Amino acid sequence: MPASTSNLGAGFDCLGLALPRYLTADFNPDPDVRLRVERRGTLRPLDDRPDSHDLFVRVFRRTLELLHAPAPAGALTLDSEIPIGRGLGSSAAAVVGAIGLAAGAAGIAASADMVLRHAQEHEHHLDNVAPACLGGLVGVARDDQGAAHAFPLPLSPGLGFAFAAPGIEVETQRARAALPKRVPFGDAVHNIAAMGALVHALATGDRMLLEIGLDDRLHVRHRLPLIPGADAAIAAARSAGAWGATVSGSGSGLLAFAEPRAAGAVADAMAAAFRRAAGPHGVVSFAVDRAAGGLSSG
Numbered sequence: 001m002p003a004s005t006s007n008l009g010a011g012f013d014c015l016g017l018a019l020p021r022y023l024t025a026d027f028n029p030d031p032d033v034r035l036r037v038e039r040r041g042t043l044r045p046l047d048d049r050p051d052s053h054d055l056f057v058r059v060f061r062r063t064l065e066l067l068h069a070p071a072p073a074g075a076l077t078l079d080s081e082i083p084i085g086r087g088l089g090s091s092a093a094a095v096v097g098a099i100g101l102a103a104g105a106a107g108i109a110a111s112a113d114m115v116l117r118h119a120q121e122h123e124h125h126l127d128n129v130a131p132a133c134l135g136g137l138v139g140v141a142r143d144d145q146g147a148a149h150a151f152p153l154p155l156s157p158g159l160g161f162a163f164a165a166p167g168i169e170v171e172t173q174r175a176r177a178a179l180p181k182r183v184p185f186g187d188a189v190h191n192i193a194a195m196g197a198l199v200h201a202l203a204t205g206d207r208m209l210l211e212i213g214l215d216d217r218l219h220v221r222h223r224l225p226l227i228p229g230a231d232a233a234i235a236a237a238r239s240a241g242a243w244g245a246t247v248s249g250s251g252s253g254l255l256a257f258a259e260p261r262a263a264g265a266v267a268d269a270m271a272a273a274f275r276r277a278a279g280p281h282g283v284v285s286f287a288v289d290r291a292a293g294g295l296s297s298g
Contacts, residue, residue, distance in 0.1 A: 001097040002135065002292035003082040004089035005163070005248040005255045006127040008202075009214035010194035015153075016089075016138050018131035018292040019161065023080040023093040025056065025101050030074035040079040042090070056094040059122050063102035066118065072105070083284045085169025087249030092128030095119050096294075112294070116150055125172075126150065128249065135294030137202055156205035160263030160289045162242065164233060164270030165253035167282020170226050175250030178222045187217040207243045210257055214244040227252045229277025233270040240269035253284070260289035 003021040007013065023043075037057060039047055051057045056078055064072060082090045099118045103110035112133040119129045130138040130150035137155040142148050198213025200206065224230045224247065237245045237256040245256035258266045264287040271285035 001093040001100070001132045002294060004092055004128045004131040005087065005161075005253075006089065006125060006131075007219060007247065007249055008198065008255070009220070009244075009246045010191045010198050010216045010218075011127075011139075011213075012191070012216065012218045013125075013127055014140050014195075015198070016127035016131040016140070017155075017161075018135045018138075018294055019088065019163070020288055020290070020292040021081050021083075021088065021286070022292075023078070023082055023090070023097050025079075025097050026077045027060075027072065027101055027105055028075045028077075029072070029105065031070075033073060033075075035072045036075050038075070038077045040077070042080045042082060042084055043078050045084075055091055055122070056098045059095050059098035060102050062121070063099050063118055064106060067102065067106040067108060069102070069106035083165065083253070085171070085252070086165040086284060087170070087247065087251050087253040087255075088163070089125075089128035089132060089249060092119075092123050092125060092132050095123045096129060096132040112150075116148065120148060125249075131292075131294060133294045136291045139199075153199060154203040155291055156203060157290070158205035158259065159202065160258050160260030160287065161291075162237065162245075162256040162258060162263045162267035162270065162285070162287045163248060163253055164256075164267055164274055164285035165248075165251075165283065166228055166274040166278040167280075167284075168228065168252055168278065170223075170251035172250045175223050175226060178226060179219055180222065183218060190215075190217050211244050214246050214257075216246065220247050223247050223251055227254070229274045230254060232277050233273040236269040236273040237266050240266045242266045245270070263287035263289060 002018040006016040100110040197209040201209035241262035242256040248255040267287040
């Protein structure tokens with residue numbers, strides 16, 4: 001399953017983008033042994049936790065139960081290159097991957113609709129879940145009954161993406177707590193207009209509209225202070241050629257938009273700014289020239 005960045009600028013809680021950093025999972029059933037879990041990559045530090053606290057394992061077990069399949073027994077291998085706690089949808093990738101793997105183990109084809117339906121029991125951030133399912137740029141909206149609907153959106157091939165994060169995590173609960181309970185009416189109107197500009201900019205690669213669409217007044221200004229060196233990293237991104245940057249998910253990572261050929265330099269500049277401001281340990285950065293596919297694209 002791919003990583004995902006969400007809360008894109010003015011698209012708070014409703015826009016997500018799949019990025020090519022992946023969680024992979026393999027299950028070899030053996031009815032004669034208890035479930036054994038091997039974790040690799042960024043998941044290796046989770047070995048100290050009991051399996052009952054592992055989100056992937058919990059969702060895997062629960063989905064098999066809902067599908068009336070036997071409880072898992074055998075070897076489960078999890079390998080991830082998605083940084084944890086950096087705003088790249090590591091929990092959403094775990095949920096989507098676990099549901100898809102459980103469906104496969106039960107002999108059922110895992111459609112995106114099925115995964116989204118089951119995922120809502122475990123993951124409230126569907127702007128991360130939906131890109132992991134569908135790939136690319138995805139919007140999420142709820143109807144008046146509260147049901148979520150995910151839909152693909154056009155994405156310009158002329159956009160590259162740069163990601164960087166300092167060596168700290170920002171817990172989602174802390175990031176949510178930083179948000180105001182109410183916002184001025186004018187700010188709400190501003191964000192509606194900015195959201196329209198952002199969707200069009202991502203479809204067409206329009207730099208001016210992208211800058212407008214990243215001018216968020218609902219969450220970014222409240223979350224940037226939680227990220228050491230964030231302002232310096234955004235300034236460095238712009239100096240290196242970025243069209244704009246915003247908080248990735250709830251942080252601590254930042255996502256910048258640039259021409260594909262400039263994305264690498266932008267990622268390096270943000271990483272250098274984070275090292276200067278917050279220290280060198282644990283800084284993560286990468287650049288990509290395309291979005292990732294999702295579950296439905298294999």
